[in-house]
Amino acid sequence: MSDGTAPGTAVRRDRFSGGPAREFLSSLAADEAIFAADLAVDRAHVVMLAEEGILEPDVAGGILSALAAVEADGHDALSEGEDVHEAIETAVIDRIGPDGGRMHTARSRNDEVATCIRYRLREDLLELAEATLALREALAATAREHAGTTMPGYTHLQSAQPTTVAHHLLSYESAIARETARLLDAYDRTNRSPLGAAAFAGTPFAIDRERTAELLGFDGIVENSMDAVSARDFLVEAAATIASLATTLSGLAEDLIVFANKGFLELDDDYASTSSIMPQKKNPDTLELTRGAAGDAIGELTGVLTALKGLPRAYNRDLQGVHPGVFEIAGLVRDATDVAGGAVATAEWNADALAEAAGGGFSTATGVADLLAMAGLPFRSAHEIVAHAAASIEDATDADSTATVLDAAAEDVLGESLFEYVDRADLESVLDPNVSVASRDSAGGPAPEAVDDALSSVDSAIAADDDAIIDRRNALAEAAETLEAEVASYV
Numbered sequence: 001m002s003d004g005t006a007p008g009t010a011v012r013r014d015r016f017s018g019g020p021a022r023e024f025l026s027s028l029a030a031d032e033a034i035f036a037a038d039l040a041v042d043r044a045h046v047v048m049l050a051e052e053g054i055l056e057p058d059v060a061g062g063i064l065s066a067l068a069a070v071e072a073d074g075h076d077a078l079s080e081g082e083d084v085h086e087a088i089e090t091a092v093i094d095r096i097g098p099d100g101g102r103m104h105t106a107r108s109r110n111d112e113v114a115t116c117i118r119y120r121l122r123e124d125l126l127e128l129a130e131a132t133l134a135l136r137e138a139l140a141a142t143a144r145e146h147a148g149t150t151m152p153g154y155t156h157l158q159s160a161q162p163t164t165v166a167h168h169l170l171s172y173e174s175a176i177a178r179e180t181a182r183l184l185d186a187y188d189r190t191n192r193s194p195l196g197a198a199a200f201a202g203t204p205f206a207i208d209r210e211r212t213a214e215l216l217g218f219d220g221i222v223e224n225s226m227d228a229v230s231a232r233d234f235l236v237e238a239a240a241t242i243a244s245l246a247t248t249l250s251g252l253a254e255d256l257i258v259f260a261n262k263g264f265l266e267l268d269d270d271y272a273s274t275s276s277i278m279p280q281k282k283n284p285d286t287l288e289l290t291r292g293a294a295g296d297a298i299g300e301l302t303g304v305l306t307a308l309k310g311l312p313r314a315y316n317r318d319l320q321g322v323h324p325g326v327f328e329i330a331g332l333v334r335d336a337t338d339v340a341g342g343a344v345a346t347a348e349w350n351a352d353a354l355a356e357a358a359g360g361g362f363s364t365a366t367g368v369a370d371l372l373a374m375a376g377l378p379f380r381s382a383h384e385i386v387a388h389a390a391a392s393i394e395d396a397t398d399a400d401s402t403a404t405v406l407d408a409a410a411e412d413v414l415g416e417s418l419f420e421y422v423d424r425a426d427l428e429s430v431l432d433p434n435v436s437v438a439s440r441d442s443a444g445g446p447a448p449e450a451v452d453d454a455l456s457s458v459d460s461a462i463a464a465d466d467d468a469i470i471d472r473r474n475a476l477a478e479a480a481e482t483l484e485a486e487v488a489s490y491v
Helices: 021-025 030-051 057-073 084-096 098-104 109-145 165-190 209-215 225-230 233-262 285-308 317-321 323-346 351-358 365-374 379-393 399-414 424-430 433-439 448-488
Strands: 150-155 158-164
Touching (some): 030 084, 057 084, 057 098, 150 165, 158 433, 165 448, 233 285, 233 323, 365 433, 399 424
């Protein structure tokens, strides 16, 4: 065809249609990620143009029919072009003639691509949020099974105080719950439509930006037209949120790897592998890859920020390279979240090994100091007594001999017997890791009653977040049905 544009392209004229830089400019391959989004944006825009009398109904119908054919043929059938937007428009023009170019009335590729990115990214964010819910459910279910399973707690990877498997896992559930909240917040800020901003200065056509936003399921528009095409802070927020989730997952993966090494748990075979040469090995490979995903996510966040840091208003071609990597890490971290949840749900915890290790390293020392403080000693004096005894405690073989060592330390520090303040039986009791755990019943603590309360709150929070995701999905589904019905009225 010949309508003043170069052959094979709807945008570039002869002057800009050739040369070695054409391939360098093209984002068509990467744009496969937004192919479906672009078709939806095109349809909503054409419907709005027809409703406003800017396009005749028959022209709108022809364009919409051509878009259906382009969709059926798929992304791979598109001809070469700078991007998916140009390639789709070219395909429409090739099918119905110059009227196909009227689909681009009152818009620019600048607002078009910004809309497509948001349209696609919001789906990634919802999928990630759903994955975090599944992980939280796995953490809560395993915690419920192990509310009474005592284990060592660590600071600086040194034995610190006894806790429970439930308490440990619920610490991650709390962290992942915040990741869910961040993902939903990022979704809400992403779910605003730039469409109708045109290149950056709006359009003289009497368009209805709110209508296209409604047809595409957006919660509203990005008001300022220059901001609408320039802004990629929603990508920064998404990348930061994904990196935060990946970092939390990395910590969980590391703990599970260390616990497997210590014999505290055994991963299910589905979440492990063996060596190519050492048949006895059972390696936590999936968790190592989960841990490694954090590096990719953090790197992508850094890349996005670096690309954006020096850009002037309004649109710059640098923006072409900002979003593909965010889509990639969204998929990677979603998979890592699924793997972490599966590993937690299927691991076998070695209660005997955990219980044996729970009292190691004089882990009940804080409990002894707390007991003395409750008896009236200043906590710092109690701390000094226990610290003085700590070096000799490792030679004690049972609670009785440990109590004797502590009493000798009190004589050295206070000049009087420890049993002037506490009963020997009470002292020996708090040296038991199980008693230590049961005593720590403050809100959020490891005592079984505190864990039960926490689990009730977790269940309620998961249900509320599930409802929030469902509400957003229902809104998108309703918008898609409305758009489909409007399109059908023209074709």
